[in-house]
Amino acid sequence: MREELSHKSNQLSSFEGVGGGFLVILGGGESGVGTALLGKAKGYEVFVSDKGKIKESYKNVLIHNEIEWEEGQHTESKILNADVVMKSPGIPGTVSLIDTIRKHNIPIVSEIEFASKFTAATIVGITGSNGKTTTATLTHHLLKDELNVGLAGNIGESFANQVLEKNFKNYVLEISSFQLDDIVDFKPRIAVITNITPDHLDRYNYQFENYIRAKFKIAKNQTADDYLIYDADDEVIVNHLKANPVQSTLLPFSLKKTIENGAYFKNNELIITIDNNKIIMPTKNLALEGKHNIKNAMAATTVAHLLKIRKQTIRESLENFQGVEHRLEQVLKINKVQYINDSKATNVNATYYALESMDAPTVWIVGGVDKGNDYRELFPFVNEKVKAIICLGVDNQKLMDTFGNMVDVIVETQYMSEAVKIAYKVAEAGDNVLLSPACASFDLFENYEDRGRQFKDAVRNL
Template sequence: MKKQRLIILGGGESGVGTALLGKDKGYEVFVSDKGIIKEKYKKVLIHNEIEFEDGQHTEAKILNADIIMKSPGIPDKVVLIKQIRAKGIKVVSEIEFASNFTKATLIAITGSNGKTTTASLTHHLLKQELNVGLAGNIGDSFAKQILEENYPNYVLEISSFQLDDIIEFKPKIAVLLNVTPDHLDRYDYVFENYIASKFRIIKNQAKEDYFIYDADDEVIESWLMQHPIQSTLLPFSLTKQIENGAYLDKDNIKITIDNNQIIMPTKNLALEGKHNVKNAMAASTVAHLLKIRKQTIRESLENFQGVEHRLENVLKINKVQYINDSKATNVNATYYALESMDAPTVWIVGGQDKGNDYQELFQFVNEKVKAIICLGVDNEKLMANFGHMVDVIVETQYMSEAVKIAYKIAEAGENVLLSPACASFDLFENYEDRGRQFKDAVRNL
């Protein structure tokens, strides 16, 4: 029998993981990356005798595929993808490909904001009592973990780009945290297309599967009213009483599933801010569903350390707190960051704009921000939106300079917050690189 030809577009973490799993499962594998594949990934491919190319896509080697796994970063608008689709070749995401080779219980988490924090927190709650992996947009690729670890349970952080290329993917538990305009450049600037993409997470679920979601999110609520879904619903809310699901009652989170209720006090939550109460509700609902003991959930919520680059306290210098929120790559994430500031703040913002509407930030900027430092190649939109709101607004293209300016402006008892509301690719490799440069610059003051 002729081997099936698996072509992988993109030689990053998910691409190389898929290549290893594909080879192990008997596919003929070829990896193609238009950019340059990182040295550490090249070594893995060479060591495993997997054929690859970088710096180009050779059509003749790609268009004869039986199945194609494309990196989530490659948009459908690319000519090569159009050619592949025109030939009727099956295109899948790594999540879709890998899930065919595991019988594990899958917990899939998506949302415009809070995915990484909630996935990490959920994993932290479950790992105390279950054998569980953490994958998706985070850590080692899902495909590689299935090959090497084969955990009986996985928490998966999943982006809309990964969901766009799923066909049969069916998580036992799906979590949708929120839907706010993000990545609209990938969805023809039509918010509805992006919403539909997020809801693909429950597309294959049945009655015995669970859907955990934010019942305070109007976008989610209105979508659910218009589309019948099969899953068992477990909403969470800060404002309304929920019969099956989670809600906030004074300072307690109450979670009820099949008449079995647990109560969690919020006063000792390790993570601060209203949005983190929601993230805790979502994670605890998953844990309660999977029969994790109440005591374990409570202790884990209290000792969770948080995620790097997400409202991360870096240092206090001369009584000024420096905070790294480089992971805030959209306006809504920055909304939460500014909302949680309790002192006058010097705000470092900017980068690659994805069609942002800054209006929802105006109240906080007027109330809490004393100076703005624009850190991007093109800061025109920021200057136009915020120029008249603060006395000091400056532009720079260097992180070290941004931090030095902030150091001069901020006074004792105030904050310096990096919360860019934009993608990082204009000046940095990615948001991690941006966050690390910020932390290095602060430590070098």
């Protein structure tokens, strides 16, 4: 593997910030079109190929910029003329076309890799199975008042397009394992790993170790001058670091133990120490609730402290941060029942955090595309906090079998509007209704955002 990477790295040196050559982009979505625009601006001949349909808005951008494209197919003869291929993170590395490209020794990179060649900005890269969106958004929120900073990666406008049009001096990038799969030289100045729990194992031969290694690619090119911020309470991360030391300067954070260089939580305060420079942040006015959000705040505050953001700015920003859509988002209170949208919880660990944070009897809406879920870690919360379960999916049998004997009320439906109406009938004053699916959304919805918006619309229509 190391030989393969170094070989690819040599081939990639031709675009160390210098354009030219034939750039093929597989996937005409946000990252693909952003890369196409940046590639063209840097002197590449660009061809965008998407096996599915390209959205009209993206097609119009490609046409307006005179970039050649195709949809509904991959013309292999043309693709194999590429000097470099940018692969959309949604395309698995196991498909036959990717194998053929590799056999032709054509380097394959991610958008993150490609775009990073054309910026000298300080990059904060944030990954993890859960919490990365909140942590990235919160980090950007802490930095934006004092630094020229963009937010990109797996969130919002593409990194490539921001490098082209905005040219920020700093970037906070939310980075998925799929985006990390195709990096070669990319390295963030500051890397954050929020946690690692089993997820997307269908993309990693159902081997958790492969997924862990993918996450740790965020630090693989770092040196002692760079920083890795990570959850010291996460045994998966700690054990992997012991067996596979990295070059980075380590800054752990913990809810459970005192940390000399890094961050910890004690007596409702965050204590962050970097090179004997300590700051203390009270958490009683923290806008985000739940233990997991204290961890997200520790990670983001450590980044802000590293980048010399003033303590007053950090404190004010922590207190006025409103969170992200579809992540424990309080929608409405109707008849003293709180409706909560946690549609972004697409795995069991994310739902664990959601149920842990519930402080009232809860009607739980769960279900979707099961990714080999093991629901056992949720049992204590279901027994303690959940009064009714509404299974929302095409196939709910596993959920019905798992939780059928644990609650008095368990029903199934394939319609969000019906799920919300059932919840309305079952919930009583003082209860919560929580959409936290623990599953992917693709059986009934376009994506988790569509699922969350349909939930909010249904609640507003009650």
